[in-house]
Amino acid sequence: MVLDEGREFCWREGMTVADLLKELDDPYPYAVVRVNDAVISGPDFEKAAVPRGSEVHLIPLIAGG
Amino acid sequence: MTDLKVREIKRLAYERPPIRRGYANQTLYVNISDSTISCKPVSEKMKETFVGGKGFDLWLLWNAVNSRTRWDSPENALCIACGPLGGTPIYPGSGKSIVTAISPTTGSVMDSNVGGFFGPYLKFSGFDALEIQGKTDVPTVIFIDGINKQVQVLEVTGLPEGAHEISEVLTNHFGQGKPRNISVVSSGPGAKHTLIGLLNFSWYDPKRSRARLKQAGRGGLGTVFADKGLKAIVARWDTVTLAMNDPADEAALKEVARLHSREIMEQDPKQNQMSMVGTAHLVPIMNDYDLLPTHNFRYGRHPDASKVGMDVYRPLFDKGYDGCWMGCSLACSHGVKDFVPTTGPHAGQKVYVDGPEYETIAGCGSNHGIFDPLHIIEMNFYCDNYGLDSISVGTSIAFAMECFETGLINKTHTGMDLSFGNKASALEIVHQMARGEGFGKMVGQGVRRMKQIFSREYGADRAFMEDIGMEAKGLEFSEYMPKESLAQQGGYGLALKGPQHDEAWLIFLDMVHNFMPTFEQKAEALHWFPLWRTWFGLCGLCKLPWNDVVPADNKQTKEPAKVIQHVEWYTQYFNAVTGKSLVPADLITMSEKVYNFQRILCLKMGYGRREHDAIPYRSMGPVTVDEYESRAERYDKQLKEIYAVDTDGKDTAEKVKTLRKFREERYEQLKDAVYERRGWTHDGIPTLDTVRRLGIDFPEVLDVLQAHGVA
Ligand code: SF4
Secondary structure, three states: OEEEOOEEEOOOOOOEHHHHHHHHOOOOOOOEEEEOOEEEEHHHOOOOEOOOOOEEEEEOOOOOO | OOOOEEEEEEEEEOOOOOOEOOEOOEEEEEEOOOOEEEEEEOOHHHHHHHOOOHHHHHHHHHHHOOOOOOOOOOOOOEEEEOOOOOOOOOOOOOOOEEEEEEOOOOOOEEEEEEOOOHHHHHHHOOOOEEEEEOOOOOOEEEEEEOOOOEEEEEEEEOOOOOHHHHHHHHHHHHHOOOHHHEEEEEOOHHHHHOOOEOEEEEEEEOOOOEEEEEEEOHHHHHHHHHHOOEEEEEEEOOOOOHHHHOOOOHHHHHHHHHHHHHHHHHHOOOOOOHHHHHHHHHHHHHHHOOOOOEOOOOEOOOOOHHHHOHHHHHHHOOOOOOOOOOOOOOOOOOEEEEEOOOOOOOOOOOEEEEOOOHHHHHHOOHHHOOOOHHHHHHHHHHHHHHOEOHHHHHHHHHHHHHHHHOOOOOHHHHOOOOOOOOHHHHHHHHHHHHHOOHHHHHHOOOHHHHHHHHHHHHOOOHHHHHHHOOEEOOEEOOOOOOOOOHHHHHHHHOOOOOOOOOOOOOHHHHHHOOOOOOHHHHHHHHHHHHHHHHHHHHHOOOOHHHHOOOOOOHHHOOOHHHOHHHHHHHHHHHHHHHOOOOOHHHHHHHHHHHHHHHHHHHHHOOOOOHHHHOOOHHHOOOOOHHHHHHOHHHHHHHHHHOOOOOOOOOOHHHHHHHHHHHHHHHHHHHHHHHHHHHOEOOOOOEOHHHHHHHOOOOHHHHHHHHHOOOO
């Protein structure tokens, strides 16, 4: 199970950040997702793995500047 | 121990007015040519029109200068102001100062915001703004002592040169055992010998027992300061309390401050972790999205970027509270303790370095093709110590490096190998800037003047340098790659002072999220965001708590980019302090008055028209065949799908030319749309209707407009 802002969902072997977002069915265009201490940006969502038991934060908007 | 000799030149004893609803209702005027010191009243009309902070600065500057005033004219006024909300100790980010003057690099109006204790201490001492005119040959310190109600102009000899040492010495000298009561404004030796000098503002960090520094970096304001003969400005004030700003509704203020602070404490660890790594969190993200400038903005990504990413800096930052104003829970002003520089006057000594922040990492690291975190810290330290803007230093050295690598200049001109990646040379350039010698002195003139010098003296290709020299209006670009975001090109090119991202940072909204596909939507963003961000500068606030942390449910709101919950909180905050009953849209109108007034002040100084909003092609698209080919797939696709160009059989040089034509046209179309949205003429000048609607149709404003054909 992976925890996101209190939402729980099923984890499966080989799950990527892109898989996770699909599963959440959240239409917001996230630019960055933090998986434990690693910051994953959009271009890497397809290849970044989500290990079992990860703490995931969906970062809503990059403020910057 | 420094042996200071202090001689009083002039003193003004004054009555300290009580602060009323965030205002002291007077400003301080000092002319260091003849040592005039006086207090000027602030009228209700001035507050109504200009609000405070940057607005007050600009009004004082308007009255101080004429169209022939140059940056080094005695009448050029260096103005520093806080704002009606500035100095509130419980609301995050409420201690900013705004500095303005006529800039040495742009010749026009410059503004730069900065943290530290100075602005609030100035206000609590009885002054909403400080205006300094004149020039002097004696090393001068202005001491504003709010506790003893006196302002002194002092001749001080025996001061050290570096900003860290000046701040330390003067904090001890004037602090009388209470160093937290002192804030020092200083520059450094680099400010004297270059046009890109900055101002360091100190804030005393009791936990680390040292005066720490924040910078008003952009546009050479430190150079104006040094040219005037100023060594320092010191403000002294006592313990700060919430009641000091005389808020109209203290209970409402406490409540809204509590809400914003609590949200920061809860959300920042989950979001950007500003309180742990500051703006360094941006490095890997910018790199991933091809937005981290490398090699003079040729490219936006580099395989070594992770070597200077936040994971590298996180363990280097000294742990502890790092708020540059009291009670800022975002507390992003991190530093590196016991750093030992390898070069320069501090080689081998342990020093404390404030930073590095994202801009310095990108400007003095990736943009030079350098991915060594310790080198960047050393560049950061010396830029601050010498009073040099690390953004302009970064972008200027990057330009010189590309000129060197492309053979436009060579070792006989530079005296050193200035290839990308050469750390020793980058540091030596900075030391030369401080000593005012060698090639570094030339780099310290900034990109615009280097282009002139290289073509005039060395026969370098001017047209190519115009394409790759990342400056606009005479100011060097800050460190975001705008090539693929038209809205960000506008955010840079249409910013009043020059290409600094503090007006509009739209890269993500535009390029990544595609939230603004049409010209009209981009124009709307380039209307709203600069006005909203101007508002922070009017009030004495830091913008970071607005959108570097957002409510958990922000993404469900209609316009997440505006962070409407925070806009509402800021409105409540403003009302709670000033006693007004404004709604969020009123805040935008407040800014619109000042924003248009600043554009007309630029016009008065001979700038502020369409031609001045030009940007170099490097910021719009690939200048060279190499740049094109590095992202050929992207550019080919755009040519085919957006512009319906058949690329088959075309060589790269031809495709570069074709793409350029489209992109330059798009930028001009964007200008049209933005000018129209802002209520400006086709030439980028506010119309009569606009100035009348905003109530800034003073006779002197109308005279300037008329002189430029707007009547
Ligand atoms: S967010 Fe950072 S820069 Fe802004 S006031 Fe707080 S500590 Fe200073």
